[in-house]
Amino acid sequence: MFKLLKTEGRARRGEFSCAHGGAVQTPVFMNVGTQAAIKGGVDAFDLREVGCQIELSNTYHLHLRPGDGLIRRLGGLHKFMNWDGPILTDSGGFQVFSLASLRRIKEEGVYFSSHIDGQKIFMGPEESMRIQSNLGSDVAMAFDECVENPAAYEYAKASCQRTLRWLERCKREHDRLNALPDTVNPGQLLFGINQGATFPDLRVWHMEEIAKLDCDGYAIGGLAVGEPTQVMYDIIDAVEPHMPREKPRYLMGVGTPSNIIEGVARGIDFFDCVMPSRNGRHGKLFTWEGTVNILNAKHATDDRPVSERCGCPVCRRFSRAYLRHLFKAEETLGLRLAVLHNLYFYNELTAKIREALDEGRFADFRAEYSEKLAARV
RNA sequence: GGGGGAGUUCCAGAGCGGUCAAAUGGGGCAGACUGUAAAUCUGUUGCUUCGGCUUCGGUGGUUCGAAUCCACCCUCCCCCA
Numbered sequence: 001m002f003k004l005l006k007t008e009g010r011a012r013r014g015e016f017s018c019a020h021g022g023a024v025q026t027p028v029f030m031n032v033g034t035q036a037a038i039k040g041g042v043d044a045f046d047l048r049e050v051g052c053q054i055e056l057s058n059t060y061h062l063h064l065r066p067g068d069g070l071i072r073r074l075g076g077l078h079k080f081m082n083w084d085g086p087i088l089t090d091s092g093g094f095q096v097f098s099l100a101s102l103r104r105i106k107e108e109g110v111y112f113s114s115h116i117d118g119q120k121i122f123m124g125p126e127e128s129m130r131i132q133s134n135l136g137s138d139v140a141m142a143f144d145e146c147v148e149n150p151a152a153y154e155y156a157k158a159s160c161q162r163t164l165r166w167l168e169r170c171k172r173e174h175d176r177l178n179a180l181p182d183t184v185n186p187g188q189l190l191f192g193i194n195q196g197a198t199f200p201d202l203r204v205w206h207m208e209e210i211a212k213l214d215c216d217g218y219a220i221g222g223l224a225v226g227e228p229t230q231v232m233y234d235i236i237d238a239v240e241p242h243m244p245r246e247k248p249r250y251l252m253g254v255g256t257p258s259n260i261i262e263g264v265a266r267g268i269d270f271f272d273c274v275m276p277s278r279n280g281r282h283g284k285l286f287t288w289e290g291t292v293n294i295l296n297a298k299h300a301t302d303d304r305p306v307s308e309r310c311g312c313p314v315c316r317r318f319s320r321a322y323l324r325h326l327f328k329a330e331e332t333l334g335l336r337l338a339v340l341h342n343l344y345f346y347n348e349l350t351a352k353i354r355e356a357l358d359e360g361r362f363a364d365f366r367a368e369y370s371e372k373l374a375a376r377v
Numbered sequence: 378g379g380g381g382g383a384g385u386u387c388c389a390g391a392g393c394g395g396u397c398a399a400a401u402g403g404g405g406c407a408g409a410c411u412g413u414a415a416a417u418c419u420g421u422u423g424c425u426u427c428g429g430c431u432u433c434g435g436u437g438g439u440u441c442g443a444a445u446c447c448a449c450c451c452u453c454c455c456c457c458a
Contacts, residue, residue, distance in 0.1 A: 030412095032412080032413070034412095034413050035413090039413070039415085039416080040416075041416095056412075058412080058413080061413085061414095088412095090412045091412085093412075094412045094413085095412095095413095095414090097412090098412090098413075098414075099414070102414085115414045116414080141412075144412095146412070193412090219412080221412065222412095223411090223412095224411040224412090225411085225412095232411095250412090251412095252411095252412040253411055253412035253413095254411055254412085255411045256411070259411070272411095272412060273411050273412080274410085274411070274412085274413045274415090275410075275411050277413080278410060278411090278413065278415065278417085279409095279410065279411095281415080281416050281417085282409085282410070282415085282416080282417075282418095284409095284410080293407085293408090295406095295407090296406090296407080297405085297406070297407095327416095330416075332416070334416090335416055
């Protein structure tokens with residue numbers, strides 16, 4: 001399921017397989033399609049075009065609309081969105097954070113009032129597992145509480161203890177569902193999620209506890225939610241030595257191109273982030289030279305592509321002037337092209353990281369790009 | 378020819394004696410965005426050597442003080458002939 005091919009320092013080069021993917025090459029960036037679509041008008045065929053290896057969708061959102069029962073009846077999420085590659089589903093734990101004003105947390109689970117129509121929705125570990133089972137994703141994420149930073153120590157402690165109890169319930173329900181005769185994807189894997197806010201002792205304790213549950217992979221959650229970047233790196237440094245070496249590690253929701261390089265350097269294999277799609281829709285384009293704001297006046301007459309060294313379908317065909325025009329004219333084609341470019345960049349970034357690892361020069365790669373990619377050009 | 382209405386900062390459009398460099402939209406310029414309630418949100422938008430200076434169709438006037446009141450002129454719109 002996960003094969004560690006090579007290491008350089010703490011950085012890892014690996015291969016991950018699941019029911020819909022022979023070998024996902026890691027480190028990998030998962031392309032985010034929350035509602036079974038990449039925002040900005042990008043579909044499953046486009047995902048192939050931009051080099052996506054694995055897609056991510058969301059339990060809470062698909063449960064609300066169109067409903068996981070419906071998706072199950074229509075043959076599962078892969079068929080529904082016509083993506084036959086690997087899919088990881090986030091559990092709804094992030095919505096405990098992002099929809100904080102619309103929910104109440106109890107021991108049994110979380111009571112949401114739907115952000116769409118206010119309807120009362122209960123989601124606990126078992127519900128999240130059932131929904132993800134109905135979706136038939138290849139990797140289900142444990143239902144957790146993503147705690148906002150900065151957090152009070154006592155709250156973070158009680159929360160990660162509860163998240164541990166929830167993981168035990170997730171595991172039990174997940175195993176039960178996988179064994180049912182009519183399960184959509186009986187090969188579905190389960191990843192546990194580490195929490196503990198910015199407190200190294202909580203993080204390490206929690207990681208050691210969840211490691212005992214023998215999940216198929218382990219994620220670090222609850223980062224990039226308010227704390228300074230250096231604190232995020234420090235927490236990864238603290239937790240990583242306690243993560244099972246032979247299992248994939250996923251840093252949830254992260255991040256900027258340089259966050260990804262720094263995450264790899266700290267032993268992370270999987271990443272996901274809305275940044276390439278959201279920032280793309282907002283006119284911010286990632287390149288090897290730094291970030292381009294295509295809306296800036298200086299691009300109005302620029303006939304060059306967004307990046308001379310980018311091989312993406314957008315840079316091969318269109319100029320900065322044209323892209324800027326599309327944004328200014330509010331043509332949705334602009335959003336689509338920007339998102340395609342950014343996803344291509346993120347997928348290429350991880351491809352280059354893998355290449356560097358394969359050739360034993362990741363340290364050089366990191367030194368060259370980690371800061372450079374944060375520049376604005 | 379007669380009657381009525383209107384001209385405000387890039388645009389639309391408030392303001393109708395001082396608290397007006399002038400509301401609010403739009404446009405322009407810039408910024409934010411990290412397991413997506415986000416094609417969203419925020420700032421800024423006359424000039425300035427930061428003391429002030431020049432703006433509300435034009436000219437002249439009333440007033441301590443005018444985008445706001447008066448006179449004439451210019452332009453545009455509507456109705457009647």
